[in-house]
Amino acid sequence: MFEVRQVESLVEQARVREIFDSIWPAAGQSQVTSNLLQAMVHSGAYVVGVYDCDQPAQPMIGASFAFPAIEPEIHLHSHMTGFLEGYRDRGLGTQVKMHQWHWAKEHCYASITWTFDPLVSRNAKFNLHKLGADFISYEPNFYGVMEDALNAGEQTDRILARWDLQTENPAPKRLHSHYPDSARTIEIPEDVVALRQQNPAKSAEIRLRVREQFQEALASGYKVSAFTPDNRYILERP
Numbered sequence: 001m002f003e004v005r006q007v008e009s010l011v012e013q014a015r016v017r018e019i020f021d022s023i024w025p026a027a028g029q030s031q032v033t034s035n036l037l038q039a040m041v042h043s044g045a046y047v048v049g050v051y052d053c054d055q056p057a058q059p060m061i062g063a064s065f066a067f068p069a070i071e072p073e074i075h076l077h078s079h080m081t082g083f084l085e086g087y088r089d090r091g092l093g094t095q096v097k098m099h100q101w102h103w104a105k106e107h108c109y110a111s112i113t114w115t116f117d118p119l120v121s122r123n124a125k126f127n128l129h130k131l132g133a134d135f136i137s138y139e140p141n142f143y144g145v146m147e148d149a150l151n152a153g154e155q156t157d158r159i160l161a162r163w164d165l166q167t168e169n170p171a172p173k174r175l176h177s178h179y180p181d182s183a184r185t186i187e188i189p190e191d192v193v194a195l196r197q198q199n200p201a202k203s204a205e206i207r208l209r210v211r212e213q214f215q216e217a218l219a220s221g222y223k224v225s226a227f228t229p230d231n232r233y234i235l236e237r238p
Contacts, residue, residue: 008041062083119157124233127161132172137218138214141157186213
């Protein structure tokens, strides 16, 4: 059994930092400084731990934080969410996102936004298909150079996703195998993380190709409407 709850004490905050730094290790750096995390907790930002209730000795196995943002509306921006090895692919990402949804609605936010790597197919399926998020924009090299082990040497292109909180519950979208002839498609690899390790030059080539296709399609008025089981974004004109 897992529980998501607000982080308060400095001890809990230290555990949050340990979890993030173990997932995104960077020599001599921490993903979140202790004073920043304390300021966020104290000011009422969204900072939660995910607890394994069957492991009382070390129950926090994941964490997430988000903060208020004002453009283009007052909303919650979800910045980091991660889980320790052994706790991934167990539905915890959905559990945290649903906790965020209800927390943000209770605190009168209009929406939630977050970013994800457009080349990671599992994230595209999760965000569009399972959560029903809208894809708002494509941001080339959004974070600039990052030095953690997962992102080092990579261009940090990101898609900005948005959840509208004006509905009662999220509305998942189906994975579509068929699409209109007028639609455009953008194909991504099945597993870009493995490709990056095996052939970084090929991974970089695909990223530039996907970037160019997204930028050209979005500039022409196309919007992401679906994702296919064979890892293609579907873009249609509204």
